[in-house]
Amino acid sequence: MSFLAIDRLFCGCPRFGRKFINTSRALTSGLWRTMIEQSDETAESGGKHRTELGYSTCFGFHLHRCNASLVYVARRRYSTYEKTSTQILSKLFPQTSTEPNDEESRERRKREEEEETREMERAWKRMKLGIGLVGIGGILFSFWAIYYFGKPSLDDQGNEVIDEFSELPLTQQYMARTWKSVNHFQRFIQEPSSQKLLPEPLQAPYVQPAYTLVLEIKDVLIHPDWTYETGWRFKKRPGVDVFLRECAKYFEIVVYTAEQGITVFPLLDALDPNGFIMYRLVRDSTHFVGGHHVKNLDNLNRDLKRVVVVDWDKNSTKFHPSNCFSIPRWTGNDNDTTLYDLASFLSVLGTSEIDDVREVLQYYNQFSDSISQFRENQRKLSEQMQADELDRNSKSKPIVKNWTRGFIKH
Missing domain, CATH: 1.10.287 (Helix Hairpins)
Incomplete structure (x- = not known):
């Protein structure tokens, strides 16, 4: 072998x-x-x-x-x-040991056990020393933070500025100012950067669209993809150009996302060269609640009766679920037609002159696939309109009446 x-x-x-x-x-x-x-x-x-x-x-x-x-x-x-x-x-199995149980063997085992004990004691001392150093460093950092954030502000001449904590004892002053700074930093992370994210509606002679369309960019308009060979790349969803062009006729288009602006702005410049997207809102405009960046529509400075949000993540619109129109998340497939159907839906909504769009959105939100339900409703409506047209054409008028009317006129 x-x-x-x-x-x-x-x-x-x-x-x-x-x-x-x-x-x-x-x-x-x-x-x-x-x-x-x-x-x-x-x-x-x-x-x-x-x-x-x-x-x-x-x-x-x-x-x-x-x-x-x-x-x-x-x-x-x-x-x-x-x-x-x-x-x-x-x-591994002390009971099966075959070593001779003489004095020399016992002494050797005893020395080994003592060496292991001393090594464990040294390791424990090193760990206690490390914990102590970390604790001392934390205490020193805390004192420095209290001094830095708790000291009073100075004006241009170097004089202390009187604030609401100036009358308190010195220690309480520093603690109160530090706590205020911590709360301000927390609100900076959790709350939007402004209470009015959009400017006031346009006035005449400028034309203000009747409705506002809020779009998520990630996995709605584009899909990010990363590989070792190419790094990050962004794929354009089929039908984006047609979708933006049709929706711009009836809606004020706003991109509102939890992504960073340094990533979003160059992408939107390449995605929308015609300028159909009027405003861009990024992560600093969201609320950070429960580990999610939530889009707070109350800060949009628009009437919520006429605001439509298109997104696939319900956590990002949990403050206003009645204004959201959910669509499936796009994963990069080339045969996707969702944006074409969505453009048809929004065109119908924009031309219907509905006073409160939330009633229509709540109706479609009760279905698992809102787009499919809209296509089915459109099919039924088209069949009904064809049936009505055939019914009107089948009801022909009597010949005598037509002849009499023509005779009288002559």
Whole structure:
């Protein structure tokens, strides 16, 4: 059997390979033991013959030296293997230990246990030292933060500015100002950067669209993709140009996203070269609540009766679910037609002159797929209109009436 066949046998049958290796180890250890015993006997008999014959030949002398060397190497390897195996088994299973229970062995075990104990004590001391240093660093940082954020403000001449905490004791002043700074930083993270995210509606002679359309950019208009070869790339959703052009006829288009502005602004410049998107709102315009960046429509400075939000994440619009029109999240497939259907829906909504769009949106939000339901309603409406048209055409007027009316006119 060739080495390639043996290798295939071991790779195909790992269980057989393990059994073969274990058996080989057992046979090898037994072979070493037998060789050592035979070598010992040979060495003893060689010693007797050496005494009797006195090394009669040079060949016998070299044979004895080779035999003795073999005995030494074999005994050393076997004793090392046996010692290592015995130590491992003794540590894992102390009850099966075969080491001699003499005074020297007990002293050795005692020294090893003491060394392990001392090493554990040193590790514990190092850990306590590290914890202490971290604690001292935290205390020093806290004192520095209280001093830095709690000191009174200074004017241009270097004089202290009187505030609402100036009459308190010095310690309370610093603590109160520090707490105010912490609350201000927390509100800066959680709340929008402005209470009015959009300017006032346009006045005549400028034209202000009747409705406001709020769009999410990620996985609605574009899809981000990352690979080792290209890094980050952004894929344009099919129908974006048609969608923006049609919606701009009836809506004031606003992109409102939780992404950073440094990423969004260049993408929108490339996505919308015609300027259909009127305003851009990014992460600093959102509320951070419960681990989610939420779009607060109360800060849009627009009438919520005429605001439509298109998004796939309901957590981002949980403050105003009645204004949201949910669509499936786009994952980058090229045969997607959602934006075409969405443009049809918004065009119908914009031309209907509905006073409160939330009633229509709440109706469609009760379905799992709002777009599919809109397509089904449009199909039924088209069939009904065709049926009405056929019904009107089938009701022809009487010939006599037509003839009489024409005769009277002449």
